[in-house]
Amino acid sequence: MSVRIGKKTIELQNRVVIKGFGSVCGAKESKGPLKDFFDISYDDNKFGKETWEEAEGVLQEKAVNIAIEKSKVDKKEIDFILAGDLLDQCVSSMLGVKKLKIPFLGQFGACSTMAQTILVSSLLVESKAARNAIAVTSSHFCSAERQYRFPLDYGGQRTPNAQWTVTGSGAVLLGEGEKIESPYIKRVMAGTIEDFGVTDSSNMGAAMAPSAASTLKYFFKDTQTTPKDYDLIVTGDLGEIGSKLLVELLEKEKINMGGNYNDCGLMIYYKEEQDVHAGGSGCGCSASVLCSCILKKMKKKELNNILFIATGALMSPTSFQQGKSIPGIAHLIQICN
Amino acid sequence: MSVRIGKKTIELQNRVVIKGFGSVCGAKESKGPLKDFFDISYDDNKFGKETWEEAEGVLQEKAVNIAIEKSKVDKKEIDFILAGDLLDQCVSSMLGVKKLKIPFLGQFGACSTMAQTILVSSLLVESKAARNAIAVTSSHFCSAERQYRFPLDYGGQRTPNAQWTVTGSGAVLLGEGEKIESPYIKRVMAGTIEDFGVTDSSNMGAAMAPSAASTLKYFFKDTQTTPKDYDLIVTGDLGEIGSKLLVELLEKEKINMGGNYNDCGLMIYYKEEQDVHAGGSGCGCSASVLCSCILKKMKKKELNNILFIATGALMSPTSFQQGKSIPGIAHLIQICN
Structure with missing residues (x-):
């Protein structure tokens, strides 16, 4: 059974x-x-596919298959797959995971979706509703750019504060384990929707930073911890502008993020050489960074106690064209060895 | 803790x-x-709003507020809201529930979303991750028609097998209760994605019926029950064509649905007078039918043991234009007194 700590934090007991x-x-x-x-x-x-949506599906399919293979769990003992992406009706998730024949729950939290899928999956495992569950997300530069901004052939110029949608996917397979097994999910916190009236869809970092600040503030208060207690605090994907804003917003709350803070959008590209402006984004960004360098470093015990805060900008191309604001959301996962 | 029965059914113990x-x-x-x-x-x-997306948000906001009011639960003790709709990036859900400041998990399962939100919410309550959780979905004829088919002003003619997207919303507030309280969630089952190659987006019933048949078949087998054991088995929203197909598909499996079967899409309109062709659809259809006549009849003990199977057609306007097939999914909830 989960235990609620403070106002919003959930601590897993299994x-x-x-x-x-x-x-x-x-x-x-x-x-x-x-x-x-x-x-x-x-x-x-394109990975041999006809459309970018199918290509994005391939990213998920491959990431999931690697996660299953590494886990050595029998596919028949995986009771849920929680998947999401940035596309209309989560279509790449559906294309990516349909062959698996695992009960499917589509999740949408924009770029926060990787934390959301892990959050729900880990609670399903804890409650024994699932023996094992998979959390997976993806994004694809070409499918996202066409949907949210301009057709690629148009050659539109990107603003300096724009982020580059990552073509990538990350998947984790969660299951109940022995007390010595790691990495494990210690605590989770779901965020609320925060609307500060940002309307510039090229500046997602600014739209999402207040949500990350709010989630972290609650978490530190609930758990009576500070940033120093963690080896790494990693947001995904505030990029350059959003992550600076987050540090400033938390300073106002007398929370000093210190040297252990980083952002998946800043980790995935060489900023200057790769011409990505404010950094990477997309729910494949935080997912692929978490499931590559972060979890591999945890397996090697180079990292032992981390906070993963994925942030999402809740908008649609329609709401943007209607001039509506872009609210943000941020979900948090504490992963330990 | 939940208990798994047979291959796929989850029985709630709390x-x-x-x-x-x-x-x-x-x-x-x-x-x-x-x-x-x-x-x-x-x-x-339009409910006084500028856009249909905002109007659809109003449907969710009102449905949720009524559910909270009736429950007499303090808003501060609601730990999650799980919401979804048919629109790109679940934008109406976000618009509808953002003011509530309750931790938000966006769900996408097309027209199956009401069963999905109830499924996840009830498991979160059972695991004590949530004291109370809200499950809500909506659809709106005008926002859906423009997004999936034609702009309304175009005046396109609808095919005889098309269903009419319901303008409506339904919300339930789930919480842990005493052993005598009802109605309660007894069992749930999440469906898998079933792709039978249907490509006609005007014939959703045919795309979704095989999923409903698969979910029901597994459920009857897992629980060793038959359709006769239930007061009502209600799908949402197969419409006229899909529900006939479901009965036929199950007959082939030697399962006779009998006289207790109905479909939310057939219940909500007068077929002839209201010119709705094959019936209602949209995730606001099953939600509003469940949260109006079905749950009100359960409160009056006119119904005591029902199966609610919401079915979804997993497609996007993009995947449809690309000529891709429309896979289906169906999630099941057993509600008892």
Whole structure:
């Protein structure tokens, strides 16, 4: 049974272990600083498929299959797959996981979806509703850019505060484990929708930073901890502008993020050489960074206690065209060894 | 703790009670056979808002507020809201529930979303991750028609097998209750994605019927029950064509659905007078029918043991334009007194 701590934090009492994880990335990401951590890197962006939506599905399919393989769990003992992406009606998730024939729950939290899928999956495992559950998300530069901004052929110029949607996917397989097994999910917190009236869809970092600040503030208060208590606090994906804003917002609350803070959007590309402006984004960004370098470092005990806060900008192309604001949301997962 | 029965069914061990529920509908629905069951009926479709997306948000907001009010639960003790709709990026859910400041998990299962939100919410309550949780979905004829088919002003003619997207919403508030409280969630089952190659987006019933048949077949086998054991088995929303197909598919499996079977899409409109062709659809259809006549009849003990199977067609306007097939999914909830 879960125990609620303070106002919003949920502490898991059973050992919900990350039994396997997989990460897959596209051509640009395979030339970035994390290139050696990805399980599969592609050197094109269609992966033999006709459409970008199907190609994005391939990313999920591969990431999930690697996670299952590494976990050594029998596929028949996986009771749920929670998947999401940025596309209308989560269509790439459906395309990616349909062959698996595992009960499917589509999740939508924009770029916060990886934390959301892990949050719900870990609670399903804890309650014994699932013996094992998979959490997976993806994004694809080409499918996202066409849907949210401009057709690629149009060659639109990107603003300096724009982020680059990552072509990638990450999947984790969660299951109940022995007390000594790790990494495991210790605590989770779901965020609320925060609307500060940002209407610039090229500046997602600013739209999402207040949500991350709110979630972290509640979490530190609930758990009576400070940033120093963690090896790494990683947001995904505030990018350059959003992550600076987050640090400032928390300073106002007398919370000093210190040197252990980073952002998945800043980790995945070489900023200057790869021309990504404010950094990476997309729910494949936080997922692929978590399931490559972060979890691999946890397995090696180079990291032992981390906070993963995925942030989402809740908008649709329609709401943006209607001039509506872009509210943010941020969910938090504490992963320990 | 949940107990797994057979291959796929989950039986809840704690008493997860429907403490409150609310239903809201638009102008057409308020003239249908269920008119006296809805908590709020509107006589226009914009509800004072500028856009249809915002109007759809109003449906959710009102349905949730009624559910909270009826439940007499303190808003501060509601730990999650699980919401979904048919629109890109679940934008109406976000607009509808953002003011509530309750931790939000966006769900996407197309027209199956009401069963999905209840399924996850009830498991969160059972695991004590949530003291109370809200499950809500909506659909709106105008926002859905523009997004999936044609702009309304175009005046496109509908095919005889098309269903009419319901303008409506339903919300339930789930919380842990005493052993005598009812109605309560007894068992749940999440469905898998079934792809039979249907590509006609005007014939959703045919795309979804095999999923409903698969979910029901597994459930009857897991629980060693037959359709006769239930007061009502209600799908949402197979419409006229899909529900006939479901009965035929189950007959082949030697399962006779008998006289207790109905479909939310057939219950909500007068078929002839209201010119709805194959019936109602949309995740507001099953939600508003469940949260109006079905749960009100359960409160009066006219119904005591029901199966609610919401079915979804997993497609996006993009995947449809790309000529891709429309897979289906169906999740099941058993509600008892």
